[in-house]
Amino acid sequence: MKRKGLCQAIVFVELLLVYCATQSHQVIQAGCDEDVSLxxxxxxxxxxxxxxxxxxxxxxxxxxxKKRKRDQAPLMYSYARNVSFGENYSLFLPRVKPQDSGTYLCEIGANVGGQSQYPTVDLTVNECVTQADPTSQVADLSPTNAPTNVMNRTQPIQVQELPILWTTAGYAAVALVKIVLSLISIWVNMLF
Structure with a gap:
């Protein structure tokens, strides 16, 4: 009876770890008015x-x-902004603004027998900088004196993918749990 409960707990922990390890999360930083593909x-x-x-x-x-695989045209929800599908079902956001910052979820609805996936993307859009009147101000934009938002506008979009780390950590945790539970099982069998 105790073994059945222990086995169920092991299976539950393994499924939970595999689920967490297979989820994907990206972080993207963009400048104001840039075109972004998530x-x-x-x-x-x-x-x-x-x-x-x-x-x-x-x-x-x-x-x-939303786009179904068999349909040509996408279904547009009542989102307050113009968007479109980009290459490989990416979400294309033209001329992003700070209010576009947030967490986006890509729901991949699997066919029967498959497993749906729900990768997320955190988008951070820098504040928009208004152009100053060139006759009223002189700015020193050398790398040491440049404001951080000006520096960030010139840098490429940085993408940080975490699923490999999560997958590795998840499988390592599953392996460690299996080893510990195997040792406990051997020890219990030796007692009885």
Missing amino acids: NCPGVDSIDFLSVTWYKHVNSQKFGII
Whole structure:
């Protein structure tokens, strides 16, 4: 009886670790008025029915755009901004503003028998800088004196992918739990 409960707990922990390890999360930083594509990793690795992009706002998700694999035209939700699908089902946001900052969810709806995926992207858009009158101010924009928002506008968009780290940590944790539980099982069998 104790073994059954222990086995169920082991299976639950392993499934939880695998679920956490397979989720994907990206962080993107962009300058004001840049065109940004939010990638949806995993689209090319599974057979899916549809791809839907959502934005998280105050613990709720709001639909942005959806495309079924078999349909030509995407379904537009009542999102307050012009968006489109980019290459490989990425979400294309033209001329982003600070209010576009937030967490975006790409829901990959799998076919029957497959596992849907829900990778997320955190987008941070820097504040917009208004152009000063050149006759009224002289600015020293040398690298040591440049404001950080000017420096960030000239840098490329930085993408940080975390799934490999999460996957490795998840599988390492599963392996460690298996070893510990195997040793406990051997010890219990030796006692009885």
